[in-house]
Amino acid sequence: MFDLMKIYRRLFKYYGPRHWWPAETPFEMVIGAILTQNTNWKNVEKAITNLRNAKALTPAAIGALPRTELEELIRPSGFFRQKAERVQLFSHYLRYNYRGGLAEMLRQPLAALRGELLARKGIGPETADSILLYAGGHLSFVVDAYTRRLFTRLGLLKGDENYLQIRNFFMQRLPEELRLYNEYHALIVIQCKEYCRKKPTCSGCPLADECRYLLDQQSPLS
DNA sequence: GGCCAGGACACCA
DNA sequence: TGGTGTCATGGC
Structure with a gap:
C-alpha cells in the first residue's frame, strides 16, 4: 500500500x-471559482478577460452592473444566467456585510468562514473549500x-x-x-x-x- | 456531431 | 440522506 x-x-x-490559483486578486479568485463550476477553465478565462476589460473585477463594479450586461460578459463560461446571479449576490453580500472587503471576511476562523460561504447561494462544498484554500490561505482540502x-x-x-x-x-x-x-x-x-x-x-x-x-x-x- | 468540463440547487421520495 | 433534472458555452 x-x-x-x-x-x-x-x-x-x-x-x-x-502555482494555483491563477488569479490576480482574491476577489478574482472567488469569481473564477464560481464561474468554473462544471465548466472548462478555458471558457472561464474568456469570461474573466471580459470582466477585466470592463473593469468589473471588484465587488462594487459587479454589484453596479445591470444583470443583462453581466450575463453577456460571462456568457462564455456557460450557465451564464445563474452564474451572473451568484457572483452578483456574493458581491452584494460583501458590500453590505464587509464594506466590500473580502480580506476581512477571509480573516475569520476556518469553521465559521466555511459555514458562512456555504450559506451563500451558488457556493457549494468544492467552491467553498477552493475559496478557503486559495483565497483565504486556510487549511481546507x-x-x-x-x-x-x-x-x-x-x-x-x-x-x-x-x-x-x-x-x-x-x-x-x-x-x-x-x-x-x-x-x-x-x-x-x-x-x-x-x-x-x-x-x-x-x-x-x-x-x-x-x-x-x-x-x-x-x-x-x- | 456528440461528449464533457476544476458544481450547485430545486424538487422529490 | 440520496437520486434526478436543469442550467449553457466552447473545445476536442
Missing part, C-alpha cells in the same frame, strides 16, 4: 509546482470530480463516498501544510486532464504502476 504523500511526491516530481475519479482508480476510495468523507480522508492523513494542500489539488487536476480523462492513455502516466485500470482491467471504473 502506498500512501498519499508518496502519490503526491510522484505527481509533484512529474508535473512540478502548479479541495475535493472535486477528478479527486474522486483518480483515487477510486488507485483503489484508495470506493467511489461512493460523499464530499465530506473524501475531504476527511485526505485531511486525516496529510500533514497540515498549506503548500501541500495547495499543490496537491492542482496536481490531481492536471493529472486527470493529462491521463485520466475519457479513455485513459496510460503510457507514460506517473501513476501507471499503482492504477487499477492497468492492474485490474475487470474492475469497474468511474
Whole structure:
C-alpha cells in the first residue's frame, strides 16, 4: 500500500509546482471559482478577460452592473444566467456585510468562514473549500470530480463516498501544510486532464504502476 | 456531431 | 440522506 504523500511526491516530481490559483486578486479568485463550476477553465478565462476589460473585477463594479450586461460578459463560461446571479449576490453580500472587503471576511476562523460561504447561494462544498484554500490561505482540502475519479482508480476510495468523507480522508492523513494542500489539488487536476480523462492513455502516466485500470482491467471504473 | 468540463440547487421520495 | 433534472458555452 502506498500512501498519499508518496502519490503526491510522484505527481509533484512529474508535473512540478502548479502555482494555483491563477488569479490576480482574491476577489478574482472567488469569481473564477464560481464561474468554473462544471465548466472548462478555458471558457472561464474568456469570461474573466471580459470582466477585466470592463473593469468589473471588484465587488462594487459587479454589484453596479445591470444583470443583462453581466450575463453577456460571462456568457462564455456557460450557465451564464445563474452564474451572473451568484457572483452578483456574493458581491452584494460583501458590500453590505464587509464594506466590500473580502480580506476581512477571509480573516475569520476556518469553521465559521466555511459555514458562512456555504450559506451563500451558488457556493457549494468544492467552491467553498477552493475559496478557503486559495483565497483565504486556510487549511481546507479541495475535493472535486477528478479527486474522486483518480483515487477510486488507485483503489484508495470506493467511489461512493460523499464530499465530506473524501475531504476527511485526505485531511486525516496529510500533514497540515498549506503548500501541500495547495499543490496537491492542482496536481490531481492536471493529472486527470493529462491521463485520466475519457479513455485513459496510460503510457507514460506517473501513476501507471499503482492504477487499477492497468492492474485490474475487470474492475469497474468511474 | 456528440461528449464533457476544476458544481450547485430545486424538487422529490 | 440520496437520486434526478436543469442550467449553457466552447473545445476536442
